[in-house]
Amino acid sequence: MGIMSMNVYEPHEWKHGTKVAGVPWKNPVGTASGTFQLAACRWFYDVSQMGAISTKGVSPVPWEGNPTPRTAESPAGMVNAVGLQNPGVDHYLVDELPKLKELGATVVTNVAGHSDDDYAEVVEKLADSPADMLEINVSCPNVSHGGMSVGSDPKTLHRLISRLRPITDKPMVVKLSPNVTDIVSIAKAAVDAGADALSLINTLVGMRIDIRTGEPIIANRTGGVSGPAIFPIALGFVWRVRQALPDIPIIGIGGIDSGEKALEYLYAGANAVEVGAAALYDPTAPLRIARELDDLLDSRPQLAAKLAQGQTWR
Amino acid sequence: MGIMSMNVYEPHEWKHGTKVAGVPWKNPVGTASGTFQLAACRWFYDVSQMGAISTKGVSPVPWEGNPTPRTAESPAGMVNAVGLQNPGVDHYLVDELPKLKELGATVVTNVAGHSDDDYAEVVEKLADSPADMLEINVSCPNVSHGGMSVGSDPKTLHRLISRLRPITDKPMVVKLSPNVTDIVSIAKAAVDAGADALSLINTLVGMRIDIRTGEPIIANRTGGVSGPAIFPIALGFVWRVRQALPDIPIIGIGGIDSGEKALEYLYAGANAVEVGAAALYDPTAPLRIARELDDLLDSRPQLAAKLAQGQTWR
Amino acid sequence: MSPSSFIPTARAVEQATAAGYFPGRRSVEITDNQRLDEGVYRLTFRDPYIAAHAKAAQFVNLFSSDPLKLMPRPLGISEVNGEEVSLIFAVVGKGTDEFSHLRAGDTVDVLGPLGKPFRLQDDAHYVLVGGGLGAPPLIFTAQQLAQRPDCKVSAVFGYRSTRFADDLVGKYANRVESITNAEGNVVDLLNQIEDSINVDGLTTVILSCGPTPMMKAVASWAQRRGIGCQLSLEERMGCGYGTCVVCVVDTLEGRKKVCADGPVFTAEELGWA
Amino acid sequence: MSPSSFIPTARAVEQATAAGYFPGRRSVEITDNQRLDEGVYRLTFRDPYIAAHAKAAQFVNLFSSDPLKLMPRPLGISEVNGEEVSLIFAVVGKGTDEFSHLRAGDTVDVLGPLGKPFRLQDDAHYVLVGGGLGAPPLIFTAQQLAQRPDCKVSAVFGYRSTRFADDLVGKYANRVESITNAEGNVVDLLNQIEDSINVDGLTTVILSCGPTPMMKAVASWAQRRGIGCQLSLEERMGCGYGTCVVCVVDTLEGRKKVCADGPVFTAEELGWA
Numbered sequence A, B: 001m002g003i004m005s006m007n008v009y010e011p012h013e014w015k016h017g018t019k020v021a022g023v024p025w026k027n028p029v030g031t032a033s034g035t036f037q038l039a040a041c042r043w044f045y046d047v048s049q050m051g052a053i054s055t056k057g058v059s060p061v062p063w064e065g066n067p068t069p070r071t072a073e074s075p076a077g078m079v080n081a082v083g084l085q086n087p088g089v090d091h092y093l094v095d096e097l098p099k100l101k102e103l104g105a106t107v108v109t110n111v112a113g114h115s116d117d118d119y120a121e122v123v124e125k126l127a128d129s130p131a132d133m134l135e136i137n138v139s140c141p142n143v144s145h146g147g148m149s150v151g152s153d154p155k156t157l158h159r160l161i162s163r164l165r166p167i168t169d170k171p172m173v174v175k176l177s178p179n180v181t182d183i184v185s186i187a188k189a190a191v192d193a194g195a196d197a198l199s200l201i202n203t204l205v206g207m208r209i210d211i212r213t214g215e216p217i218i219a220n221r222t223g224g225v226s227g228p229a230i231f232p233i234a235l236g237f238v239w240r241v242r243q244a245l246p247d248i249p250i251i252g253i254g255g256i257d258s259g260e261k262a263l264e265y266l267y268a269g270a271n272a273v274e275v276g277a278a279a280l281y282d283p284t285a286p287l288r289i290a291r292e293l294d295d296l297l298d299s300r301p302q303l304a305a306k307l308a309q310g311q312t313w314r
Numbered sequence C, D: 001m002s003p004s005s006f007i008p009t010a011r012a013v014e015q016a017t018a019a020g021y022f023p024g025r026r027s028v029e030i031t032d033n034q035r036l037d038e039g040v041y042r043l044t045f046r047d048p049y050i051a052a053h054a055k056a057a058q059f060v061n062l063f064s065s066d067p068l069k070l071m072p073r074p075l076g077i078s079e080v081n082g083e084e085v086s087l088i089f090a091v092v093g094k095g096t097d098e099f100s101h102l103r104a105g106d107t108v109d110v111l112g113p114l115g116k117p118f119r120l121q122d123d124a125h126y127v128l129v130g131g132g133l134g135a136p137p138l139i140f141t142a143q144q145l146a147q148r149p150d151c152k153v154s155a156v157f158g159y160r161s162t163r164f165a166d167d168l169v170g171k172y173a174n175r176v177e178s179i180t181n182a183e184g185n186v187v188d189l190l191n192q193i194e195d196s197i198n199v200d201g202l203t204t205v206i207l208s209c210g211p212t213p214m215m216k217a218v219a220s221w222a223q224r225r226g227i228g229c230q231l232s233l234e235e236r237m238g239c240g241y242g243t244c245v246v247c248v249v250d251t252l253e254g255r256k257k258v259c260a261d262g263p264v265f266t267a268e269e270l271g272w273a
């Protein structure tokens, strides 16, 4: 499986699809929210070939995000503190979403908010949209209200998801934070309140300091760590949630840069995965990884059959 | 600062010492618990040259640890599930500790237990020993009772440290887990109960799966992730604890493989650091890092002066 | 993630363009690496695609071969000769240090060309105001402008010490003025040459790249004289191609991406005028 | 952590030994790499220290040059010739795959020699029972025993298919018997040669290395015949030099470190007898 020999532009019939909360994915590999923008990625590959596209978190109104610098490098990873800059849900509904649907993509719309009202407003606006799934981001470490604080407490999270649940029939994925003591109680709260699926993990809080100045590199001081470095940690979270909740669909996220790493998530019990940081330093990585996984599944018919039916290895 | 040109055996006068909770360290770099055993490391370098030696966690009776395999590789890191195998405190008191003291090392004795009684028993036995500091490990992710469960809840931790505090006059360092939602409340609980210093972080829960079998590589399934991969995450924990607790001495741990990384911890507000995984793949790494840091501090007289007085950058 | 894990440039470009896409990250061969000054290097590699498509102020992402260092190092294109592309960079950290040791025959991973170029017209007098490592993209701008017979080009460069770019830009510019830190800054130099800035009745346009304080000073110098001014910015980047929203700058129309909406902005857009 | 970040072997060894220490991780030069069989390689590097000090069943840690792969790859020493040390390994994962591509003139990082050797006496008949990639340390054992004129050595090797080690051990052993999976296993072979196992009235001692089930069968074969038996074990390692307690095995005296208390244990110590 040499990357050298991989031509991601060759015509390819997907051999191994999956279903996440009933929604068919062409293959088990999606893009991770915040690392995909149609206007940028469409130049590099046919984005409709992905299992799904999780788009950048959208808020009720445009958000400015954090001051710059917003990123620092870390060993086999990166720290970011974008702070959910986005042009707002209205813009998304006329600009990003219809174009993605026109291209034939399966779209997971990532939802951000500073408050329960914010989330509700966005979900209401998306209820009649062509989005295939919603991914409620209660795990962003880079905004001071909402984000991770919502996703760190089972009660707060239960209240939010219970409020959002009746607003839409769309499958609702809740995206969890790794910055918690007990991921299982949080996952259970989300599921009890009506989540159709879970995605995990968002970034881990971290930072870098510039030894020339002694000061943090990122303006926000701390940010979220992603990339290959977090792979074993993220995999451990998926494993623990799957052990505790055998039935909930799970999207595994964190450090995936190869089909082999994606496969580890499937063996840990994920239904599908999303690729984040790898796309930043290698634009076609998500499609390459999907292709690699498609080939790896050839020799794993039992796993492939389960995925095809929306079931999981564990 | 080329490693190429570093002869760690050349005679060296330490230029920049520090104090942690009143205990002088020759330099701000120690070994991290579980990655140092005298019988192994003394062949490679003069262990008394380290700022301090934190020894493997000792329990009241010998512990068998977990079944093998106990380790798996991860990108720029490793996962381990040793499970605190150790020959018990009595053995430690006749074997490891006196030899270390004879060599002139500053010793931080790492204490493990399955229960409050266990910890108390070990601390009692160490009270009259020549150990310079005790490091209470309430953060091991690889034992089912005690360990991380104690260090994840402020109340439980407060109860434990309050119980241990009167047993000894030795400076007591509490070693914290990163696998928590709110490190600050846990750090505060430890300090309120009488901890003289904090060390952080212990390993992050994680795992790897063998894609040939679909099963976890480590017999214990999950383990603790350490090594360069966790560096920005660990640094972020030290930063946040320092922001909340300006006065408590802090030992920064996680992913240190160079003097420059050690320096980032000092700028984040640590008094000293400990080197773990790097010593496993490069036996003389702790001493090399101490030397590199000693040189880096030459051009940072303000920081060096603060450290010398047991103060910190932040 | 070592260079060899990526497909070589010819294949990558061929495959992508045949499929109608922009070529992704690929491995290219170094043909030359020269030290221009203390800690300043001019690196040349072969990439027919960039050579054919690059425009003034565009940049490329260069990648370390160390898989611990995954993030892009954006570097402005400084010259194109045939199929060869040159960059000029200062060694500031570990990535650029690694690049400084590359030798002809080595490979490096690259992505590009990236960014929106200077908007150039057919007849104008372009004053290229560069500071330090802001000079490289302006050398390429001069090279591009040399193809427009009705344009005139003056380079006004400020250096820390050595005038490492004067000769390079001199190949393409009609006039080269420069100043070192010890002598003054580029605004001093602009003042000195102000009287001769009108050339052949052409509209004068300033294109600038350098440290932010310098560019702000240049923008206000231009504004006071009613001279149009485009600035090429720098910001820490996550992707360099517009997908991560890491690299923003405040403009009058809100925060824009330096990598994809820029790196070129007008002084007006930035509200610096 | 690339090979070049470590000090070269001569300097490292010189500095450490002059200071009275065991040399740490260092960079050594590959002098040869040969394919012995499908996925099996014999790698040779120059390291005077290991060459001078290595003993039967000792191993070295080899390190990947990829800084994402930090953990040691323990590999048994298979031969020493002058200042050169050989290893024989199977490609099982990414690290050994990388080693299979090393060429003469490349460097690789190494730590060693590590582990407690077979305990050898001056006059005995040693039956070296190896399975698959358990053979390499036994080749070196034969080489070491060849220096003891009063010892006799028989090699009894089991292979998956190709008999890649017969010739190598044949240089040093008095007798070589081997069997492939298709023909049977090493215990079958031991049964076949049992009648001729007493040589010159020497005490027979079995030294074995291979997959655990094989070694357990060999140990019980030996025990039923009252033959002493030492076994060289394998276990996943964190450090390879005794500091991390990752690599343990259950013995009658509790859990011991394979890397530092072993890799050699007697059948009695393991309770396998």
Ligand SMILES: Cc1cc2nc3c(=O)[nH]c(=O)nc-3n(C[C@H](O)[C@H](O)[C@H](O)COP(=O)(O)OP(=O)(O)OC[C@H]3O[C@@H](n4cnc5c(N)ncnc54)[C@H](O)[C@@H]3O)c2cc1C
Pocket (backbone or CB within 6 Å): A072, A073, C059, C071, C072, C073, C074, C075, C076, C077, C088, C089, C090, C091, C092, C093, C094, C095, C096, C097, C133, C136, C137, C233, C234, C235, C236, C237, C263
């Ligand atoms: C559009 C653009 C064009 C540029 N053109 C040039 C040029 O032509 N010549 C030149 O010498 N420099 C140029 N730079 C700056 C150059 O990108 C940095 O000096 C370089 O990335 C530093 O990398 P490093 O590995 O040596 O530093 P490190 O500090 O080790 O890098 C760590 C991370 O921080 C980033 N980083 C560090 N400093 C900067 C910086 N000043 N700007 C952006 N990212 C930074 C790196 O890209 C990397 O991701 C340009 C920057 C941008 C944004």
Ligand SMILES: Cc1cc2nc3c(=O)[nH]c(=O)nc-3n(C[C@H](O)[C@H](O)[C@H](O)COP(=O)(O)OP(=O)(O)OC[C@H]3O[C@@H](n4cnc5c(N)ncnc54)[C@H](O)[C@@H]3O)c2cc1C
Pocket (backbone or CB within 6 Å): B072, B073, D059, D071, D072, D073, D074, D075, D076, D077, D088, D089, D090, D091, D092, D093, D094, D095, D096, D097, D133, D136, D137, D233, D234, D235, D236, D237, D263
């Ligand atoms: C004392 C000792 C001596 C050995 N001698 C030899 C020998 O002479 N020839 C030979 O072919 N093999 C030998 N092995 C096994 C050899 O160490 C592994 O095959 C090798 O480490 C696999 O590395 P990898 O990168 O290809 O596999 P990967 O699976 O990519 O390695 C990932 C991690 O797991 C470890 N690992 C994987 N498989 C094993 C294993 N079977 N044993 C120990 N660690 C493993 C690796 O060391 C590495 O840390 C020995 C093992 C030990 C403990």
Ligand SMILES: Cc1cc2nc3c(=O)[nH]c(=O)nc-3n(C[C@H](O)[C@H](O)[C@H](O)COP(=O)(O)O)c2cc1C
Pocket (backbone or CB within 6 Å): A032, A033, A034, A035, A056, A057, A080, A082, A084, A110, A137, A140, A175, A201, A202, A203, A225, A226, A227, A228, A230, A253, A254, A255, A256, A274, A275, A276, A277, A278, C238, C244, C246
């Ligand atoms: C630059 C950047 C921006 C991100 N923005 C979002 C976001 O808007 N919403 C969200 O749920 N996750 C966001 N994430 C988190 C990723 O979707 C993903 O969960 C995380 O990066 C771990 O995956 P990775 O290691 O593959 O990057 C962002 C990550 C990065 C690197």
Ligand SMILES: Cc1cc2nc3c(=O)[nH]c(=O)nc-3n(C[C@H](O)[C@H](O)[C@H](O)COP(=O)(O)O)c2cc1C
Pocket (backbone or CB within 6 Å): B032, B033, B034, B035, B056, B057, B080, B082, B084, B110, B137, B140, B175, B201, B202, B203, B225, B226, B227, B228, B230, B253, B254, B255, B256, B274, B275, B276, B277, B278, D238, D244, D246
């Ligand atoms: C093999 C191994 C064993 C460890 N055992 C202990 C232990 O006994 N007590 C303890 O407090 N920490 C233990 N740790 C944690 C380390 O001391 C350290 O906190 C952690 O590894 C992070 O530092 P590093 O990235 O430098 O390795 C162990 C770590 C490793 C890798």
Ligand code: FES
Pocket (backbone or CB within 6 Å): C236, C237, C238, C239, C240, C241, C242, C243, C244, C245, C246, C247, C248, C257, C258, C259, C260
């Ligand atoms: S660097 Fe990613 S959008 Fe500009």
Ligand code: FES
Pocket (backbone or CB within 6 Å): D236, D237, D238, D239, D240, D241, D242, D243, D244, D245, D246, D247, D248, D257, D258, D259, D260
């Ligand atoms: S591998 Fe570390 S003690 Fe054996």
